[in-house]
Amino acid sequence: MSINPNQTISFSPLHRLQWEEAQQKHVILYPEGMVELNQSSAEILKLCDGTRNLTQIVSALETTFATTGLTKDITAFLEVALKNGWINQN
Amino acid sequence: MAGSTKTNITPPRWLLAELTYACPLQCPYCSNPLDYAQHSAELTTEDWKRVLTEARKMGAVQLGFSGGEPLTRQDLPELVKHARELGYYSNLITSGYGMTEAKIIQLKAAGLDHIQVSIQASTQELNDHIAGTASFEHKKAVAHLVKKHGYPMVLCVVIHRENIHQMPEILAMAEELGADYLELANTQYYGWAHANRDLLLPTQAQFIEAEKIAQAFKEKVTGKMKIYYVVPDFYEDRPKGCMNGWGTTFLTIAPDGVALPCHEARILPGLDCPNVKDFSISEIWQESKAFNFFRGDAWMQEPCRSCDEKAKDFGGCRCQAYMLTGDMYKTDPVCSKSPEHGLIQAAIDAAAATSQLAENEKPLIFRNSKNSRNFFDKPGC
Numbered sequence: 001m002s003i004n005p006n007q008t009i010s011f012s013p014l015h016r017l018q019w020e021e022a023q024q025k026h027v028i029l030y031p032e033g034m035v036e037l038n039q040s041s042a043e044i045l046k047l048c049d050g051t052r053n054l055t056q057i058v059s060a061l062e063t064t065f066a067t068t069g070l071t072k073d074i075t076a077f078l079e080v081a082l083k084n085g086w087i088n089q090n
Numbered sequence: 091m092a093g094s095t096k097t098n099i100t101p102p103r104w105l106l107a108e109l110t111y112a113c114p115l116q117c118p119y120c121s122n123p124l125d126y127a128q129h130s131a132e133l134t135t136e137d138w139k140r141v142l143t144e145a146r147k148m149g150a151v152q153l154g155f156s157g158g159e160p161l162t163r164q165d166l167p168e169l170v171k172h173a174r175e176l177g178y179y180s181n182l183i184t185s186g187y188g189m190t191e192a193k194i195i196q197l198k199a200a201g202l203d204h205i206q207v208s209i210q211a212s213t214q215e216l217n218d219h220i221a222g223t224a225s226f227e228h229k230k231a232v233a234h235l236v237k238k239h240g241y242p243m244v245l246c247v248v249i250h251r252e253n254i255h256q257m258p259e260i261l262a263m264a265e266e267l268g269a270d271y272l273e274l275a276n277t278q279y280y281g282w283a284h285a286n287r288d289l290l291l292p293t294q295a296q297f298i299e300a301e302k303i304a305q306a307f308k309e310k311v312t313g314k315m316k317i318y319y320v321v322p323d324f325y326e327d328r329p330k331g332c333m334n335g336w337g338t339t340f341l342t343i344a345p346d347g348v349a350l351p352c353h354e355a356r357i358l359p360g361l362d363c364p365n366v367k368d369f370s371i372s373e374i375w376q377e378s379k380a381f382n383f384f385r386g387d388a389w390m391q392e393p394c395r396s397c398d399e400k401a402k403d404f405g406g407c408r409c410q411a412y413m414l415t416g417d418m419y420k421t422d423p424v425c426s427k428s429p430e431h432g433l434i435q436a437a438i439d440a441a442a443a444t445s446q447l448a449e450n451e452k453p454l455i456f457r458n459s460k461n462s463r464n465f466f467d468k469p470g471c
Contacts, residue, residue, distance in 0.1 A: 023149065032152065
């Protein structure tokens with residue numbers, strides 16, 4: 001499965017992304033399961049709101065963190081996310 | 091007390107709220123205690139709300155509303171709403187019996203995240219026989235409604251000797267119902283399943299065949315449906331890492347308020363399981379005798395004590411060790427390193443011998459209050 005760079009990306013309605021105060025991290029919750037996220041993964045997923053495509057997500061994060069060259073890492077993570085059903089493209 | 095030091099106590103992550111032991115179904119593999127009918131007192135709505143609040147504060151995030159049949163509790167929507175406000179991910183674990191479209195909508199509005207529906211078989215005749223209640227068509231209708239209203243749906247089918255031959259049809263049914271997850275739960279032999287083990291345990295050949303079919307299906311539906319395959323530990327040579335370690339992750343509250351490190355632990359003698367009516371969740375989790383009993387590994391006997399796999403499986407299941415050997419400190423006999431591993435083969439042989447009997451020679455014991463009364467006055471919490 002790979003990301004279509006032109007299509008917008010949404011977080012799956014069958015999962016929930018949430019900040020966990022007790023764990024001091026974001027988690028993905030789904031039926032009887034939980035995935036703990038590191039900060040960069042959480043920042044990427046928060047931008048998967050159905051309004052941005054891959055290029056726009058990369059550009060937003062590069063602006064936020066005042067850096068460049070994030071395309072490869074972000075694409076790799078989003079492909080994992082797509083395979084796990086955490087995000088959708090329509 | 092057998093427990094080790096308290097320095098490594100991790101907070102609970104999963105809370106299983108067994109709201110009631112009442113259930114319109116009579117499945118002969120039910121994991122509820124055999125003597126459930128003598129624990130008929132139930133916590134009030136306010137008790138449950140306090141339990142949810144306190145456990146959430148400690149870090150619990152996954153919440154299962156279970157039973158019995160949780161839909162028999164009239165305050166379920168109120169508890170779901172409270173759970174949502176606290177930030178839990180709420181799972182409703184139901185037989186579907188008594189569910190209506192109006193209730194599905196009401197629970198969604200209250201903030202329920204997910205509904206797990208159990209079906210007993212792929213045919214009406216066998217489903218209704220195992221459930222002890224005519225329920226097959228209604229369950230399928232409920233599964234469709236769960237999807238219609240946008241919930242993720244887990245279809246749960248408990249696998250045993252009476253339905254294992256239906257594996258291809260069960261998989262087709264899951265596909266037809268649009269399940270997002272299919273839980274193929276090979277029966278774990280606790281509670282009523284332990285009492286009926288000779289009639290429920292399939293042969294190894296049956297397991298291998300069924301697993302092969304399920305594995306091929308899993309590849310076929312990758313990306314569309316996830317399969318949770320609960321392994322049949324009687325045919326493994328290492329025990330399961332039960333509950334991710336005693337008192338590390340899971341907290342079960344029984345209908346009467348008894349707090350348990352796992353939902354079977356009620357059978358273990360001498361734990362003095364605390365009740366949420368007497369103690370806070372924090373006191374129970376951190377300080378109670380029951381939750382510290384098998385924490386760490388100081389309680390272990392040989393061969394577990396010197397085993398290089400003890401941090402992986404924690405000696406296996408304490409309840410299984412107790413049920414099969416009479417000693418809850420022993421190595422789970424599922425482990426091939428257990429001196430009593432032969433008990434597993436004996437159980438397999440006994441089940442095979444029983445399969446030669448006519449149905450009326452050794453009938454299934456269905457899970458109901460009348461049968462439960464035959465199991466009163468056992469030790470445990």
